[in-house]
Amino acid sequence: MDTESTYSGYSYYSGRSRGSHRHGERSRDRHKSRSKDSRSEKSVTINTPPAEPLLGDSAVRGEQVQDDNWGETTTAVTGTSEHSLSQEDIVRITKDLEDSVGLDCRRYFTRTLAVILGLLVFLTPLAFLVLPHLLWPEKLQSCGTACEGLFISVAFKLLILLLAVWALFFRPARAGLPRVFVFRALLAVLVLLFVVSYWLFYGVRILDSQDENYQGIVQYAVSLVDALLFIHYLAIVLLELRQLQPCFSVCVTRSTDGETRHYNLGQLSIQRAALAIIEHYYCDFPVHNPALLSASKSRAAKHLAGLKVYNVDGPGNNAAAGLAHSQSRAMIAAAARRRDTSHNELYYEEAEHERRVRKRKARLVVAVEEAFTHIKRMQEEEQKKAPGDVMDPREAAQAIFPSMARALQKYLRTTKQQHCHSMESIQQHLAFCITNNMTPKAFLESYLTPGPTLQYSRDHWLARQWTLISEASVTSGLKDGSIFLLKCVDFSLVVTSKKIPYIQMSEEYIDPKSHKFVLRLQSETSV
Amino acid sequence: MQEVVLLLTNFGFYSLKQQRIEIQKLRQGNNLILGFSIGGGIDQDPGQNPFSEDKTDKGIYVTRITPGGPADVAGLMMGDKIMQVNGWDMTMVTHDKARKRLTKKNEDVVRLLVTRKSLEEAVKQSMGGFPRP
Numbered sequence: 001m002d003t004e005s006t007y008s009g010y011s012y013y014s015g016r017s018r019g020s021h022r023h024g025e026r027s028r029d030r031h032k033s034r035s036k037d038s039r040s041e042k043s044v045t046i047n048t049p050p051a052e053p054l055l056g057d058s059a060v061r062g063e064q065v066q067d068d069n070w071g072e073t074t075t076a077v078t079g080t081s082e083h084s085l086s087q088e089d090i091v092r093i094t095k096d097l098e099d100s101v102g103l104d105c106r107r108y109f110t111r112t113l114a115v116i117l118g119l120l121v122f123l124t125p126l127a128f129l130v131l132p133h134l135l136w137p138e139k140l141q142s143c144g145t146a147c148e149g150l151f152i153s154v155a156f157k158l159l160i161l162l163l164a165v166w167a168l169f170f171r172p173a174r175a176g177l178p179r180v181f182v183f184r185a186l187l188a189v190l191v192l193l194f195v196v197s198y199w200l201f202y203g204v205r206i207l208d209s210q211d212e213n214y215q216g217i218v219q220y221a222v223s224l225v226d227a228l229l230f231i232h233y234l235a236i237v238l239l240e241l242r243q244l245q246p247c248f249s250v251c252v253t254r255s256t257d258g259e260t261r262h263y264n265l266g267q268l269s270i271q272r273a274a275l276a277i278i279e280h281y282y283c284d285f286p287v288h289n290p291a292l293l294s295a296s297k298s299r300a301a302k303h304l305a306g307l308k309v310y311n312v313d314g315p316g317n318n319a320a321a322g323l324a325h326s327q328s329r330a331m332i333a334a335a336a337r338r339r340d341t342s343h344n345e346l347y348y349e350e351a352e353h354e355r356r357v358r359k360r361k362a363r364l365v366v367a368v369e370e371a372f373t374h375i376k377r378m379q380e381e382e383q384k385k386a387p388g389d390v391m392d393p394r395e396a397a398q399a400i401f402p403s404m405a406r407a408l409q410k411y412l413r414t415t416k417q418q419h420c421h422s423m424e425s426i427q428q429h430l431a432f433c434i435t436n437n438m439t440p441k442a443f444l445e446s447y448l449t450p451g452p453t454l455q456y457s458r459d460h461w462l463a464r465q466w467t468l469i470s471e472a473s474v475t476s477g478l479k480d481g482s483i484f485l486l487k488c489v490d491f492s493l494v495v496t497s498k499k500i501p502y503i504q505m506s507e508e509y510i511d512p513k514s515h516k517f518v519l520r521l522q523s524e525t526s527v
Numbered sequence: 528m529q530e531v532v533l534l535l536t537n538f539g540f541y542s543l544k545q546q547r548i549e550i551q552k553l554r555q556g557n558n559l560i561l562g563f564s565i566g567g568g569i570d571q572d573p574g575q576n577p578f579s580e581d582k583t584d585k586g587i588y589v590t591r592i593t594p595g596g597p598a599d600v601a602g603l604m605m606g607d608k609i610m611q612v613n614g615w616d617m618t619m620v621t622h623d624k625a626r627k628r629l630t631k632k633n634e635d636v637v638r639l640l641v642t643r644k645s646l647e648e649a650v651k652q653s654m655g656g657f658p659r660p
Contacts, residue, residue, distance in 0.1 A: 520572045520575065522566065522571060522572055522575040523566070523568075523571065523622050524564050524565070524566045524590050524591070525564060525565055525566075525622065525626045526560075526563070526564040526565075526591070526593075527560070527561045527563065527564070527565060527626060527629040527630050
């Protein structure tokens with residue numbers, strides 16, 4: 001087992017130091033069970049690599065001197081692995097490029113359409129007002145007081161419309177959805193039809209006949225702007241207000257480790273519901289840690305490896321499918337009958353792991369508390385006295401980091417979180433905590449419990465491409481019992497929805513004076 | 528026997544036996560004691576009484592018997608309802624009044640009329656009705 005070069009998703013990105021860093025851990029953990037190490041899967045995960053190993057080379061080289069057979073157990077980066085990695089990298093990059101170009105094209109297309117429509121909508125009332133002056137100025141009646149009052153009204157309503165459209169539609173795009181947003185498309189079509197019908201009427205009744213009643217024309221323009229404001233109201237109701245009332249309770253489960261959360265959503269289409277769920281995912285779910293799943297995979301591998309099925313009837317048997325079926329059934333029956341003590345191993349392994357984690361945590365807490373006592377915030381007056389030893393937060397963090405680094409590294413390794421935190425990020429976090437007068441416990445909180453995905457460095461969430469897999473059309477609305485999947489590279493989120501039931505409530509009035517009480521007497525006397 | 532008991536408890540069928548019990552008071556130091564405890568009374572909560580069949584019954588019940596005491600010797604049993612003490616009615620008295628009637632210093636003997644829930648009587652009666660297979 002020592003000479004096996006394990007090839008897991010995170011080791012091939014590193015150079016020598018990381019490889020020997022890994023072996024150092026293995027030799028130190030010699031007395032512990034290594035079933036999980038020996039069977040790490042050959043999964044090629046397309047995640048960007050961690051920034052750098054946790055401890056620099058200095059500490060690792062110290063361990064190297066003590067170890068005897070480090071040469072045998074080094075994880076080497078072989079030529080084939082690099083080639084395959086680079087090929088897949090290229091494939092991934094081209095795929096990303098294509099997708100991004102496709103999406104960007106669509107996004108720019110919709111943006112330009114929206115801008116054109118907006119310009120059309122805003123310039124139409126102004127055109128209605130200005131065109132008579134340009135085309136038949138001599139015939140036109142002069143604008144009286146009421147008419148000029150209407151000019152002010154048109155101006156302000158246009159301003160309000162401009163601000164409202166900017167507020168509702170010109171926000172930074174949150175996401176690129178697979179299908180067109182149905183309500184927005186409908187609204188755009190409605191606005192277009194509306195403006196076109198107004199132009200038609202204007203063209204036929206006013207331009208052709210060269211109407212002299214300018215006040216009528218101005219009132220026509222005002223009615224257009226009023227109607228546009230009402231359409232904007234409709235847009236707010238359809239796009240924003242309708243989905244606020246909770247209608248469905250969705251249950252979101254991560255497929256790899258079973259983390260489940262429940263959310264309340266309103267009436268949304270499936271793609272919009274998926275978008276809302278992904279946004280909730282980024283802040284509620286603890287970060288996905290593939291290292292925690294290796295134990296169950298190794299157990300599964302052990303189960304399968306225990307039995308072998310031999311076909312003694314010879315080849316060329318008819319009903320091959322039936323044969324395979326009976327083979328698997330035989331395997332299942334044999335596995336059920338076999339005296340399996342793996343549950344025993346699991347129990348003791350878990351108890352041992354729990355104990356180890358708690359011990360490391362205790363050491364870590366003590367080390368961090370001690371480290372924090374070496375730092376003191378300097379007051380304003382003292383700053384003038386001794387400028388020599390004054391440090392800014394980054395330097396202070398670098399000064400106290402080495403005393404807690406080892407304990408922290410050991411703890412992260414035991415809880416399999418070492419790839420989530422790089423040394424740089426830990427020092428940054430330490431400087432941040434020192435600057436903001438946080439206690440050691442506050443500093444440790446982000447390492448003791450896995451936080452939401454966004455808390456970690458950008459590589460964990462940057463290149464996220466989500467795929468929505470659904471049997472129903474993604475622009476159809478959420479229904480009771482609809483199920484869809486949100487697939488990511490490493491895992492998928494399974495979403496099921498249930499309708500919130502109709503609530504029938506009745507009232508009961510209690511008179512405040514009706515609350516009366518008596519003592520319960522129960523004496524027992526001996527005579 | 529078990530099946531018969533079940534049948535009877537389902538239907539709540541008890542017969543009430545009246546008994547006359549004579550207790551000789553025992554002198555202990557300065558007190559005359561009878562050797563049992565009473566519970567109940569019209570000023571008490573009848574729902575708390577574990578011995579009464581009817582939970583609105585506010586009568587006086589025997590809640591505890593000192594083993595070897597005068598009441599035990601005389602044959603009083605736990606759960607008996609005291610109807611009369613020396614001729615005085617005890618079905619509609621307060622708890623304190625009942626206590627006073629039982630602990631009169633000038634009386635050496637108390638004659639109680641008690642009602643007892645008797646299962647044996649009921650079983651004997653029912654056995655006549657249901658012949659054994």
